Amino acid sequence: MKLNVFANTDELYKAFANYFVKCAQQAIAANNKFSVALSGGSSPKKLYQLLASDEYKNQIDWTKVFFFFGDERYVEHSHPDSNYLMAKNAFLDALNIKENQVFKVDTSLDPESAALDYERCICQFFTKDKEPYFDLIILGLGDDAHTASLFPGTEIVWIDEELVKEVYLKDKQVYRISMTAPLINQAKNVAFLAFGANKADAIKAIFEAEKDISKYPAQLIAPKNGELQWFVDEAAIAKLSKS
Numbered sequence: 001m002k003l004n005v006f007a008n009t010d011e012l013y014k015a016f017a018n019y020f021v022k023c024a025q026q027a028i029a030a031n032n033k034f035s036v037a038l039s040g041g042s043s044p045k046k047l048y049q050l051l052a053s054d055e056y057k058n059q060i061d062w063t064k065v066f067f068f069f070g071d072e073r074y075v076e077h078s079h080p081d082s083n084y085l086m087a088k089n090a091f092l093d094a095l096n097i098k099e100n101q102v103f104k105v106d107t108s109l110d111p112e113s114a115a116l117d118y119e120r121c122i123c124q125f126f127t128k129d130k131e132p133y134f135d136l137i138i139l140g141l142g143d144d145a146h147t148a149s150l151f152p153g154t155e156i157v158w159i160d161e162e163l164v165k166e167v168y169l170k171d172k173q174v175y176r177i178s179m180t181a182p183l184i185n186q187a188k189n190v191a192f193l194a195f196g197a198n199k200a201d202a203i204k205a206i207f208e209a210e211k212d213i214s215k216y217p218a219q220l221i222a223p224k225n226g227e228l229q230w231f232v233d234e235a236a237i238a239k240l241s242k243s
């Protein structure tokens with residue numbers, strides 16, 4: 001595991017964008033395609049915008065990039081909460097990404113069918129591989145130590161076979177569709193993007209508390225053969241023990 005710490009979010013986003021470019025260039029050179037699962041929420045928006053900026057957009061052959069979603073809110077694609085819509089507005093449209101390069105969760109189906117359908121779609125994409133190996137999975141972190149939509153106290157944290165699953169969040173009374181830990185842990189590269197003082201308790205628990213995946217689901221993330229990186233700012237790691 002590599003912990004990359006930055007003094008401010010501008011540096012953090014630039015470093016993550018450079019890392020994204022490196023992963024993409026390596027995957028395209030090796031396999032002529034780059035498969036990436038995006039995270040949602042508020043944190044990655046500026047990263048996506050940066051990747052579509054003049055500084056970065058010409059560093060990647062975007063026709064060879066295939067986009068998936070680590071998790072999705074169970075809402076229409078035009079809904080303001082949709083992770084797809086956020087990515088579309090932040091960079092997919094600006095980069096002229098074609099429809100067939102973007103794999104959306106079909107939220108017109110019921111939640112269970114949407115999860116099954118997304119799993120099928122992922123398996124079809126990776127049809128030549130023994131298992132689906134994403135080149136990169138980007139993850140966010142909730143203040144409550146959730147990642148993707150692996151939320152504390154939900155059944156999805158115990159899944160060890162299904163690759164995608166629906167999860168019902170009782171407090172919010174909503175469904176989400178999420179990649180599960182077994183799928184995430186098959187990726188070649190997994191990277192967390194987390195910043196701000198509101199993430200400090202979660203980060204301390206993930207790194208220093210006894211393993212308790214029901215309380216701290218992000219502790220589930222440990223790629224089997226891939227590399228795990230954390231991109232954080234100083235505020236987010238402020239509560240870690242100094243040693």
Ligand SMILES: O=C1O[C@H](COP(=O)(O)O)[C@@H](O)[C@H](O)[C@H]1O
Binds near residue numbers: 147148
């Ligand atoms: O609900 C979600 O939250 C996490 C973290 O979001 P943030 O707003 O604190 O950046 C995110 O990783 C996940 O994809 C999203 O659906």
